[in-house]
Amino acid sequence: MKKPKNSIQNISCEEAIQRIFPYIDNYLQGKSRTELEHHLETCRHCFDRVEFEKLLKARLRNLHAQKKSDLLEKKIEELVDRF
Amino acid sequence: MTKEEQLEFKTLVLPHLEELHRVAYHLCNVRYNAEDLVMEAIVKACENFHTLREKTKIKHWLLRILSNTFISTYRAQKNVRMIEYTETSNDDDDTFSLFAELSQPFLLWWGNPERELVNKLMDEEIQKAISELPLDFRIAVVLCDVDGLSYDEISKMIDVPIGTVRSRIARGRSLLQKKLYHYAQDLGLTHAKRHTHEKAEELHTEHKL
Numbered sequence: 001m002k003k004p005k006n007s008i009q010n011i012s013c014e015e016a017i018q019r020i021f022p023y024i025d026n027y028l029q030g031k032s033r034t035e036l037e038h039h040l041e042t043c044r045h046c047f048d049r050v051e052f053e054k055l056l057k058a059r060l061r062n063l064h065a066q067k068k069s070d071l072l073e074k075k076i077e078e079l080v081d082r083f
Numbered sequence: 084m085t086k087e088e089q090l091e092f093k094t095l096v097l098p099h100l101e102e103l104h105r106v107a108y109h110l111c112n113v114r115y116n117a118e119d120l121v122m123e124a125i126v127k128a129c130e131n132f133h134t135l136r137e138k139t140k141i142k143h144w145l146l147r148i149l150s151n152t153f154i155s156t157y158r159a160q161k162n163v164r165m166i167e168y169t170e171t172s173n174d175d176d177d178t179f180s181l182f183a184e185l186s187q188p189f190l191l192w193w194g195n196p197e198r199e200l201v202n203k204l205m206d207e208e209i210q211k212a213i214s215e216l217p218l219d220f221r222i223a224v225v226l227c228d229v230d231g232l233s234y235d236e237i238s239k240m241i242d243v244p245i246g247t248v249r250s251r252i253a254r255g256r257s258l259l260q261k262k263l264y265h266y267a268q269d270l271g272l273t274h275a276k277r278h279t280h281e282k283a284e285e286l287h288t289e290h291k292l
Binding site: 022025027 | 092093096100109117122129195206209210253
């Protein structure tokens with residue numbers, strides 16, 4: 001019997017984990033993404049892992065950086081003027 | 084550079100200074116080095132400004148110069164800790180996961196120890212862990228996670244295939260999570276796991292009685 005064209009293939013947790021980083025980075029597209037999202041609907045463990053990786057990514061995105069010194073911009077302007 | 088070029092350069096570059104400094108800071112983790120790195124990158128940008136064809140892409144062009152300057156200038160410096168690695172290394176650093184190490188799915192009602200850990204870690208501890216990553220992994224993680232660039236942008240910026248970017252980000256994150264786990268252990272922040280295990284065992288024993 002032929003498989004319906006739109007059927008989504010079930011993937012294992014191991015396969016899902018391989019796709020998690022490109023998924024949270026919005027790089028995973030098409031069939032690979034659909035398969036992972038389908039897996040996440042049914043696997044609580046992988047779903048939680050994705051949520052955790054998103055949380056950690058957001059934590060890094062919001063890391064505090066020391067402010068540049070007020071003199072940096074002035075130093076750069078002076079540097080450019082010498083070129 | 085003519086006066087007009089100098090003015091154009093300043094107009095195009097200065098709005099990105101804060102972001103350049105932020106990336107430099109997370110690559111170097113010391114403010115003095117970060118400003119030094121930005122200055123060196125600006126010198127190279129001035130020298131090569133005439134080669135920039137698409138002015139709308141100046142931010143990526145500057146970040147590319149900054150990354151390359153970081154690699155070439157800072158690789159040899161003694162105050163920048165370097166850890167050598169190979170692209171084909173197979174140790175367990177590549178697959179380490181904080182989630183796998185800490186999550187307690189059967190103890191859901193006692194919270195999420197892995198989430199608590201991420202919230203408890205101080206920025207300084209995370210920054211230190213980033214600064215200890217091998218150079219290529221650090222650049223990939225900083226550009227992707229701290230600066231929010233896409234795989235495609237990073238690939239063009241550091242001139243490596245997308246597959247390599249993807250692999251460096253994955254391995255960089257695994258290494259980073261391993262380092263964060265060790266910090267958390269040192270700081271006693273991983274007690275939650277043992278604590279919840281103990282609670283589970285107590286409950287299990289009570290239930291049997």
